[in-house]
Every structure is written in structure tokens, then in C-alpha cells.
Amino acid sequence: MEKTEMIESLIYTKPRSLQPIGTHYCPGCTHGIAHRLVAEVIDEMGIREQTIGVAPVGCAVFIYNYFDVDFAEASHGRAPAMATGIKRANPDKFVFTYQGDGDLASIGAAEILHAANRGEKISVIFINNGIYGMTGGQMAPTTIEGWKTTSSPMGRNVELHGYPIRMSEILAQIEGSAYIVRRSLHNVANIRRAKKAIRTAFEVQRMGLGLAMVELLSSCPTNWKISPDEALKVIEEKMLPVYPLGDFKVDPAIQKHGKGW
Amino acid sequence: MKKELLKGNVAFAEAAIRAGCEAYFGYPITPQTEALEHMSKRMPELGRTFIQAESEVAAINMVYGAACAGIQTMTSSSSPGVSLMMEGLSYIAGSEVPVVIVDIMRGGPGLGNIAPAQGDYNQMVKGGGHGDYRIIVLAPATIQELIDLTYEAFGLADKYRTIVAVLADGSLGQMMEPAVLPEMRPVRPVDKRPAWALTGAKGRDSHFITSIYLEPLDEEKFNQKLLETEAKIEANEVRYKELLLDDAEIAIVAFGTAGRVAQTAVKIARENGIKVGLLRPISLYPFPTDRIRRLADQVDGMLVTEMNSGQMVEDVRLAVEGRLPVSFYGRMGGVIPMPEEILDEVRKLKASITEKV
Numbered sequence: 274m275e276k277t278e279m280i281e282s283l284i285y286t287k288p289r290s291l292q293p294i295g296t297h298y299c300p301g302c303t304h305g306i307a308h309r310l311v312a313e314v315i316d317e318m319g320i321r322e323q324t325i326g327v328a329p330v331g332c333a334v335f336i337y338n339y340f341d342v343d344f345a346e347a348s349h350g351r352a353p354a355m356a357t358g359i360k361r362a363n364p365d366k367f368v369f370t371y372q373g374d375g376d377l378a379s380i381g382a383a384e385i386l387h388a389a390n391r392g393e394k395i396s397v398i399f400i401n402n403g404i405y406g407m408t409g410g411q412m413a414p415t416t417i418e419g420w421k422t423t424s425s426p427m428g429r430n431v432e433l434h435g436y437p438i439r440m441s442e443i444l445a446q447i448e449g450s451a452y453i454v455r456r457s458l459h460n461v462a463n464i465r466r467a468k469k470a471i472r473t474a475f476e477v478q479r480m481g482l483g484l485a486m487v488e489l490l491s492s493c494p495t496n497w498k499i500s501p502d503e504a505l506k507v508i509e510e511k512m513l514p515v516y517p518l519g520d521f522k523v524d525p526a527i528q529k530h531g532k533g534w
Numbered sequence: 535m536k537k538e539l540l541k542g543n544v545a546f547a548e549a550a551i552r553a554g555c556e557a558y559f560g561y562p563i564t565p566q567t568e569a570l571e572h573m574s575k576r577m578p579e580l581g582r583t584f585i586q587a588e589s590e591v592a593a594i595n596m597v598y599g600a601a602c603a604g605i606q607t608m609t610s611s612s613s614p615g616v617s618l619m620m621e622g623l624s625y626i627a628g629s630e631v632p633v634v635i636v637d638i639m640r641g642g643p644g645l646g647n648i649a650p651a652q653g654d655y656n657q658m659v660k661g662g663g664h665g666d667y668r669i670i671v672l673a674p675a676t677i678q679e680l681i682d683l684t685y686e687a688f689g690l691a692d693k694y695r696t697i698v699a700v701l702a703d704g705s706l707g708q709m710m711e712p713a714v715l716p717e718m719r720p721v722r723p724v725d726k727r728p729a730w731a732l733t734g735a736k737g738r739d740s741h742f743i744t745s746i747y748l749e750p751l752d753e754e755k756f757n758q759k760l761l762e763t764e765a766k767i768e769a770n771e772v773r774y775k776e777l778l779l780d781d782a783e784i785a786i787v788a789f790g791t792a793g794r795v796a797q798t799a800v801k802i803a804r805e806n807g808i809k810v811g812l813l814r815p816i817s818l819y820p821f822p823t824d825r826i827r828r829l830a831d832q833v834d835g836m837l838v839t840e841m842n843s844g845q846m847v848e849d850v851r852l853a854v855e856g857r858l859p860v861s862f863y864g865r866m867g868g869v870i871p872m873p874e875e876i877l878d879e880v881r882k883l884k885a886s887i888t889e890k891v
Contacts, residue, residue: 321735322734322735322736322737323734323736324734325603325732325733325734327599328742328744334746337742337744340740341735341740342734342735342740343732343733343734343735343740343741343742344732344740344741344742344743344744345598345599345602345732345742345743345744346629346742346743346744346745346746347595347598347599347625348595348621348622348625351591351592351595351598351622354587354591354592354593354595354596354598354599355595355596355598355599355602356599357585357592357596357599358557358559358595358596358597358598358599358600358601358602358603358607359599359600359602359603359732360599361557361583361585361596361599361600362556362557362583362599362600362603362604362605362607363603363732363733363734366733366734383588383589383591383592384588384591384592384595386588387587387588387592391585
């Protein structure tokens with residue numbers, strides 16, 4: 274009898290920087306993808322033991338349970354201020370915040386703006402799904418015109434509620450920001466681009482250039498009240514026209530460095 | 535160390551630096567701004583961190599972050615600014631990280647004014663932010679005490695992993711007095727940071743600092759832990775000063791600047807043959823409840839005088855438990871009482887007691 278040799282090669286495993294447990298996120302939620310991308314970047318850079326995360330208030334409030342790195346839990350919107358204190362006390366460490374759109378673009382608008390303006394050497398992962406997830410689907414500052422939410426039941430009326438706010442475009446105007454980009458998590462190609470951007474955001478911190486933020490267009494099937502695959506289509510068809518992907522600020526030192534990481 | 539003529543705000547800022555404060559975060563507000571200004575010059579000189587934050591909200595959260603990283607850190611502000619910090623203080627209390635805050639109180643409510651007041655007693659002593667917690671509150675009456683208590687505050691904060699507030703009023707922030715500054719302590723070396731600090735999980739398991747306990751039983755357990763700390767604080771950290779209480783028939787109870795004015799009132803009263811003494815609580819939390827209880831067995835009546843509408847008086851009455859008359863005299867709006875006004879109140883109290891007898 275002929276002997277067949279079985280060769281197994283490991284092509285997928287949980288990143289070291291994630292805890293070996295499941296998350297509480299809803300089916301189809303893109304938080305899991307975003308967590309994984311950040312964890313892979315931390316692993317690839319070999320900085321797990323030098324990284325301190327700051328958690329938001331929102332669906333990702335328990336992110337510290339899922340990452341195997343030091344973490345602090347901020348009050349709602351204050352993560353960039355708290356990260357400022359942590360980074361100033363640990364200038365040689367990698368400090369990142371992970372914030373949703375209610376946290377960063379609404380209640381924490383002042384803190385992110387001024388952290389960027391001070392050029393704080395932190396990386397910001399900004400999850401934009403156009404809705405308040407944890408409290409059950411209320412209108413966010415990023416909610417697209419006409420979208421129905423539990424607090425805009427007739428649809429977002431910009432005359433009454435204001436306009437969807439584009440944080441990346443705003444922060445790109447701030448002199449202290451070094452790297453401000455928007456990516457999306459709606460398909461594999463975009464997820465790969467998102468990971469590269471997250472890597473760059475952490476490398477910017479290593480280079481000490483200023484604040485780096487990666488905005489990630491994300492889905493919330495539960496509160497959008499549609500299926501996970503429909504939700505990904507909504508990102509592509511409804512969110513992209515309002516929130517175009519792109520690089521809004523890239524410090525010349527990053528361009529000079531190229532894509533060598 | 536020799537005496538120097540020092541302005542209160544500068545004095546406490548320098549005392550904090552000498553205590554080893556490694557990072558200061560603040561926002562300008564009268565009547566404490568000189569502290570921020572002093573820090574803006576001295577901290578960079580010493581290679582330490584100073585940030586003028588975009589708001590008091592941001593400042594306290596920067597303090598929160600720095601404290602989580604295990605360094606000695608502080609902020610200072612005045613009444614309206616401290617109100618803005620209350621959210622952050624509640625989170626800090628819920629995370630058990632050591633923080634020092636100095637509140638140079640002014641008249642209120644609202645924007646109020648910039649004159650000295652003691653209207654933030656309840657806010658500081660009773661917690662202030664949401665949820666169940668208490669913080670150590672120390673009330674100086676002189677620049678020297680302001681220096682000494684600020685210097686000591688850092689050690690207390692570390693010892694109990696709590697917030698320590700130094701609660702003074704605008705007159706203490708603004709006036710100058712001769713005082714001695716303490717010796718300079720070095721900042722804490724990086725390798726001496728507490729084990730719980732967030733410094734990166736090198737050679738150890740990762741850990742996190744949070745104030746959320748979703749399970750009610752877990753939250754209650756945490757609340758009980760805070761109570762245990764408070765019991766230790768109440769057992770060890772009660773501070774007060776006494777003046778001529780041994781033979782006193784009337785006791786004045788007053789803190790901070792009001793206590794200092796009362797000291798003069800006692801002196802005048804004694805010259806007029808009235809047996810009055812003064813108890814000046816220095817720790818407002820923990821409150822000298824036992825001392826007041828014992829005092830209630832000795833004196834015929836107590837007068838509480840404050841630069842507010844009557845806040846500490848409630849704690850005095852709780853300690854006295856209705857056993858004798860406790861009268862109150864307060865000036866508000868940024869007005870400091872004169873010794874004669876307090877003396878008049880002593881006379882009124884004495885007369886009412888004599889009538890009853």
C-alpha cells in the first residue's frame with residue numbers, strides 16, 4: 274500500500290494579541306474584523322508587550338476582555354484625553370484608542386480634535402457605522418440623511434438634526450495630525466487595505482509624527498435591522514457616497530518611507 | 535529650609551512638584567490660575583509633563599490616564615471647573631487610581647464670582663460625581679497648611695488608591711504669607727511604578743483598569759471594597775485642630791478660612807470673659823465625628839460658621855445627634871465673615887441657652 278504523507282500548513286490562527294475567547298458582538302458585526310486587524314498588526318510589529326489600548330463607551334466597551342494587551346476603559350468620548358495621559362507617562366509605548374462614532378464624533382468631538390491638534394503620538398481606530406449600537410439604534414452624528422433610527426423614526430432630517438459629520442476630512446485640516454485615512458470593512462479587498470492603514474497608523478506612532486486615525490466604515494446589521502450580507506451592501510451603496518474612502522492626510526515622512534512595512 | 539513670602543496658588547503648585555508630581559493637566563480659571571502658570575514653567579524645566587488641556591473635562595481624563603500609567607499626577611481648578619471634572623472623578627474613584635486635585639473655591643452657583651467661598655463642601659465631601667464613593671478631603675487654613683497638605687496628599691492617594699482633594703477658597707489661593715516649602719523629592723522611577731499600572735504587558739500577564747461591573751453582584755462587591763478602604767481612612771486619617779476647648783462652654787466649629795476668622799473671634803471672646811473654643815476640622819472626609827461627639831458631652835452649645843449657606847453644619851448635627859443646640863452662621867456669595875459677626879452669634883447662642891436653663 275502506498276504511503277501518503279499528510280502535510281498540514283497553518284494558514285489561519287487567532288492572533289497572539291487576542292484572548293482565546295469569543296466576543297459578545299452580534300452576528301455580522303464588523304467589530305470582530307476590526308479587532309482582528311489591530312491584533313494582527315500588533316503581532317506583526319512585535320509590540321504586544323509595549324502596547325496600551327484605551328476602550329470607548331459603546332459596543333466595544335469590553336474590548337479589553339478580547340485583547341491580550343494592557344487596557345484602560347475611558348469615559349464616553351474621553352479616550353483621546355485619557356490616551357494623552359497614558360502616552361505622556363509612557364512615551365516609549367504604543368498607545369491606541371478604539372472608538373465608535375457616538376464616542377468620537379459626538380460626545381468626544383472636542384477631545385479628538387485637540388488630541389490631534391497637540392499632535393499626540395497615538396493611533397486612533399474609529400468605527401463608523403452611522404448608528405448608536407449599544408443603546409439600541411439611535412441616531413449618531415454620522416447617520417446618513419434619511420436613515421430611520423429609533424431616535425429619528427421619520428428618517429434623519431438634516432434641517433432638524435444636522436448633517437452627517439465627516440471626521441476624517443475635519444481632522445485632516447488639523448496641523449498636528451499625521452495620518453488620517455478612511456477605509457471600509459465591506460469586502461475582502463477593502464479589509465486588506467484597512468489592515469495596511471492600521472499598520473501605517475502604528476508605524477506613524479513609532480516614527481513620532483503625530484496623531485494617526487483610521488476611520489473604518491462598518492456595519493451594524495442588528496440596529497440597521499437587515500441581514501449581515503445586506504448590511505455590507507449598504508456600506509458599499511449608501512455609505513461610500515457620503516463617506517468616500519481615501520487618504521486625507523499623509524505626512525510627507527510616511528510618503529518618503531514608502532510601503533516598506 | 536527658610537521662610538519665603540508665597541502666594542497660595544504658587545505655593546501649592548510648588549509643593550506638588552516637590553512631592554514628586556510627574557504630570558500636571560489643567561485649564562485656566564480664576565482664582566487658581568497662578569498654579570497652572572507656575573506648572574507651565576516649572577514642569578518642563580524639570581523634564582516633567584505639563585498640558586493646558588482644552589477643557590476641565592479633558593484635563594481630568596488626562597490625569598486619569600496618567601494615573602493609570604502609575605505616575606503621580608494632579609490637576610487643580612476652581613468651583614465651576616471642578617463641576618466639569620466630576621464625571622472624571624467618579625470614573626477615577628471607580629477605578630481606584632491615585633489622583634490629587636486642588637479646588638480653590640469661589641462664589642456660586644453657576645458662574646458665580648471669583649471671590650472666596652466654601653460652597654463646594656457638599657460637592658467634594660459627599661462624593662460629587664455619580665455613584666457611591668468618597669474621597670479624602672483636606673481643608674487648609676493657612677498657606678503653610680496648603681503646602682503641607684498638598685505635599686502629603688500624594689502619599690495618601692497612593693496609600694489608599696484614592697482621590698485626595700485639597701479644598702481651599704479663593705483667599706488662600708490669592709493671598710501671600712510667609713511659609714516654608716518642603717524638600718524636593720525625585721519623581722518615581724519607571725521600575726517603581728505600582729504592579730497594577732498600565733505600562734505594557736512585558737514579562738507579565740496583560741491587565742486592564744476599568745470602572746464597569748456589569749453584574750450587579752460584582753458591582754456590589756466593588757462597592758464593598760471601597761467601603762473597606764473608607765473604613766481604614768476613617769480609622770487613620772482624621773485631622774483637626776483645637777483652640778481653647780478645655781474649659782469651653784461654647785464650641786465654634788469651622789474649617790478653612792472661616793476657621794481662621796473664628797480663631798480671632800475666640801480670642802476676642804476670651805478677652806471678654808466668654809468661654810469659647812474652636813474645633814477646626816482639617817480632614818472634612820474623614821470627618822472628626824468622634825471628637826465632635828465627645829465635645830457635645832462637654833459644651834453647652836455649638837456654633838458652626840461657614841462661607842456658604844450651611845453645608846458642614848449637617849455633619850456636625852449628625853455627630854451631635856440632637857443633644858445640644860447647634861446654631862449656624864454663614865456668609866455667602868464670596869463674602870468672608872468678620873470676627874465680630876461670629877462673636878455676635880456666640881453671644882446669641884449663649885443667651886438662648888441661658889434662657890432655656
